[in-house]
Amino acid sequence: MANLDTYVRLIEAGEIVAFPTETVYGLGADAWNPSAIQKVFEVKGRPSDNPLIVHVSSEEQIHDFAEKIPPIAHTLIEKFWPGPLSLVMKKKADVLDAVTAGLQTVAIRMPNHPTALDFISKTGPLVAPSANKSGRPSPTKAEHVHSDFGAGFPVIDGEATEIGLESTVIDLSEPFPAILRPGSISRKHIEEALGMEVYESFFHHLKNPRSPGQKYSHYKPAAEVRWLTDTDNLQNSSTLFLLMDSDSEASNVVSYRNDLNQLAKELYDRYRQADHEGYESIVIEPFETIDPPIKSALLNRIEKTLK
Ligand code: TXA
Numbered sequence: 001m002a003n004l005d006t007y008v009r010l011i012e013a014g015e016i017v018a019f020p021t022e023t024v025y026g027l028g029a030d031a032w033n034p035s036a037i038q039k040v041f042e043v044k045g046r047p048s049d050n051p052l053i054v055h056v057s058s059e060e061q062i063h064d065f066a067e068k069i070p071p072i073a074h075t076l077i078e079k080f081w082p083g084p085l086s087l088v089m090k091k092k093a094d095v096l097d098a099v100t101a102g103l104q105t106v107a108i109r110m111p112n113h114p115t116a117l118d119f120i121s122k123t124g125p126l127v128a129p130s131a132n133k134s135g136r137p138s139p140t141k142a143e144h145v146h147s148d149f150g151a152g153f154p155v156i157d158g159e160a161t162e163i164g165l166e167s168t169v170i171d172l173s174e175p176f177p178a179i180l181r182p183g184s185i186s187r188k189h190i191e192e193a194l195g196m197e198v199y200e201s202f203f204h205h206l207k208n209p210r211s212p213g214q215k216y217s218h219y220k221p222a223a224e225v226r227w228l229t230d231t232d233n234l235q236n237s238s239t240l241f242l243l244m245d246s247d248s249e250a251s252n253v254v255s256y257r258n259d260l261n262q263l264a265k266e267l268y269d270r271y272r273q274a275d276h277e278g279y280e281s282i283v284i285e286p287f288e289t290i291d292p293p294i295k296s297a298l299l300n301r302i303e304k305t306l307k
């Protein structure tokens with residue numbers, strides 16, 4: 001495992017450090033240091049009313065942030081932590097306003113990644129938005145962080161992240177739990193764990209979204225993203241094709257063999273590749289007939305990038 005000491009000292013000195021998690025790379029700062037958190041907003045160019053997720057390395061740490069921990073939170077923690085599930089709960093009075101963007105709730109998650117857990121156990125809880133500039137895709141490789149913030153930016157290098165899409169965010173602060181952002185832990189997983197119905201609240205048309213992040217226009221690649229149609233021709237070399245099944249060996253055609261987990265893992269990297277290589281469009285084959293847990297999150301992220 002990487003030697004973390006230098007990075008731990010940076011956090012202690014109020015600096016920010018990018019680190020890998022199982023979902024995407026995070027931009028870490030001490031959750032109790034206002035000026036470090038300020039740096040996160042500045043470096044990312046993030047609107048100040050968009051709150052951050054607190055990342056913990058032990059269950060006990062949630063008591064420093066959450067005022068009310070409902071019984072269903074314990075059920076979800078037992079079942080899914082460490083893992084890609086962020087829990088929104090009523091916050092303790094002394095949680096910094098910069099963390100919650102002034103909301104009365106705080107989002108908390110324990111990442112399922114050995115380096116992340118080791119790092120956080122040495123630094124204490126960290127806020128960590130995805131380590132991209134606002135308006136860029138979330139980073140799934142250390143090189144993506146360097147490409148957004150410069151080659152000298154401190155990144156704890158890990159492999160490409162396992163899941164590739166951001167965590168599921170669920171609001172437990174109201175009587176009825178609601179999923180605010182779909183992720184690899186699906187509605188079905190959560191409903192099975194809780195034995196109750198769970199709402200979904202992540203559609204674009206919501207006037208008053210419960211998650212401030214939903215207001216902001218999502219990253220769109222320079223290339224036009226659209227679904228495959230009968231008239232598409234794989235010979236069109238200005239298009240990057242992301243297909244479910246194909247035998248083509250051409251460099252502009254990628255076949256996922258119906259593996260949606262692999263597409264989720266690579267999606268943001270493919271968007272960055274298309275920008276970098278100057279593709280005019282990215283054409284994705286629809287996957288109605290395949291239904292793994294990641295499907296809803298994958299559709300959600302793709303739909304945000306359609307023109
Ligand atoms: O997988 C992830 O969650 C990654 C990795 C690094 O852990 N982090 C991440 O953070 O995606 P970020 O900041 O890019 O997205 C956090 C989302 C935003 O949409 C934000 O609005 C929402 O979570 N959020 C944070 N705190 C909230 C709160 N108290 N109430 C409602 N939504 C909240």
Ligand code: MG
Nearest residue numbers: 129130131138
């Ligand atoms: Mg983000």
